[in-house]
Amino acid sequence: MQKQETLTKNQKIILDLIEKSDQPLKAYSILFDVKKKGINAPLQVYRALNKLVKIGKIHKIESRNTFIACKNSKCQIAKATVFSICESCEDVTEIHDHKLSEHLRDFKDNKGMKYNKYNLEFFGLCKKCV
Amino acid sequence: MQKQETLTKNQKIILDLIEKSDQPLKAYSILFDVKKKGINAPLQVYRALNKLVKIGKIHKIESRNTFIACKNSKCQIAKATVFSICESCEDVTEIHDHKLSEHLRDFKDNKGMKYNKYNLEFFGLCKKCV
DNA sequence: TAACGCTGTGTAATAATATAACATTTATAA
DNA sequence: TTATAAATGTTATATTATTACACAGCGTTA
Numbered sequence: 327m328q329k330q331e332t333l334t335k336n337q338k339i340i341l342d343l344i345e346k347s348d349q350p351l352k353a354y355s356i357l358f359d360v361k362k363k364g365i366n367a368p369l370q371v372y373r374a375l376n377k378l379v380k381i382g383k384i385h386k387i388e389s390r391n392t393f394i395a396c397k398n399s400k401c402q403i404a405k406a407t408v409f410s411i412c413e414s415c416e417d418v419t420e421i422h423d424h425k426l427s428e429h430l431r432d433f434k435d436n437k438g439m440k441y442n443k444y445n446l447e448f449f450g451l452c453k454k455c456v
Numbered sequence: 457m458q459k460q461e462t463l464t465k466n467q468k469i470i471l472d473l474i475e476k477s478d479q480p481l482k483a484y485s486i487l488f489d490v491k492k493k494g495i496n497a498p499l500q501v502y503r504a505l506n507k508l509v510k511i512g513k514i515h516k517i518e519s520r521n522t523f524i525a526c527k528n529s530k531c532q533i534a535k536a537t538v539f540s541i542c543e544s545c546e547d548v549t550e551i552h553d554h555k556l557s558e559h560l561r562d563f564k565d566n567k568g569m570k571y572n573k574y575n576l577e578f579f580g581l582c583k584k585c586v
Numbered sequence: 587t588a589a590c591g592c593t594g595t596g597t598a599a600t601a602a603t604a605t606a607a608c609a610t611t612t613a614t615a616a
Numbered sequence: 617t618t619a620t621a622a623a624t625g626t627t628a629t630a631t632t633a634t635t636a637c638a639c640a641g642c643g644t645t646a
């Protein structure tokens with residue numbers, strides 16, 4: 327078990343906000359929203375975001391510079407992430423596919439590289455936008 | 457066949473530079489390097505980069521905001537990219553793994569999403585940095 | 587208790603990445 | 617030739633993220 331009780335005030339405020347949104351949020355939109363709670367500077371937001379990413383509570387969507395809560399309770403460390411992104415409406419969903427995860431986890435290149443993490447982003451059009 | 461002869465002057469200058477580097481380059485470091493060739497503004501660089509990405513000559517490493525040439529002559533459109541990234545020395549290699557590509561290409565989620573592109577980034581430590 | 591290391595805080599300034607808006611030019615196609 | 621799509625050059629600005637510094641809180645341990 328991870329000790330999630332140890333989140334600090336700022337970290338909790340920001341995690342709460344992200345968890346309440348089903349879509350990814352941008353750092354500066356988070357900043358705007360938490361100003362009423364006394365968080366005033368970008369750095370305060372980025373520090374909390376970095377920590378939350380580190381402990382696997384949220385993920386960063388690299389191609390969009392946004393942050394989304396991890397719904398998978400098992401996913402305690404951000405080692406392996408797969409997202410589906412609609413290029414029209416920007417809707418993002420985290421994918422948990424056992425078979426795919428297996429393949430990615432087991433992947434070996436021919437360079438002797440030691441992997442500890444991966445991030446996969448699928449792009450396309452969702453049902454609504456097709 | 458793609459008509460690669462149709463690259464414009466700016467596009468050629470920037471593609472040349474990226475191709476000569478075996479490691480990914482940042483937009484503003486490219487800008488610095490091409491100033492002597494009369495390219496003066498960020499937008500000129502970004503326009504060329506975007507075009508080159510679009511036609512598959514280069515790829516963007518999303519987690520690093522850098523651009524790397526595609527060594528695979530078949531890779532004419534940037535639909536499917538896999539990179540290995542060393543978190544210590546930041547060395548980046550493009551991976552072409554047939555089996556992996558098959559799995560990714562064939563991936564279907566349960567949302568009825570229509571994919572046209574994916575990007576996968578593996579992180580770890582390269583031989584030198586282990 | 588005191589000294590230390592570690593993590594987090596608050597604040598100001600600034601760096602790094604990327605785009606908007608506009609006028610103009612060049613290339614391609616009808 | 618005209619028109620139309622794509623690229624250019626330029627200025628300004630938006631967006632994303634970090635550096636630097638002073639300090640507070642907490643657990644360890646000497």
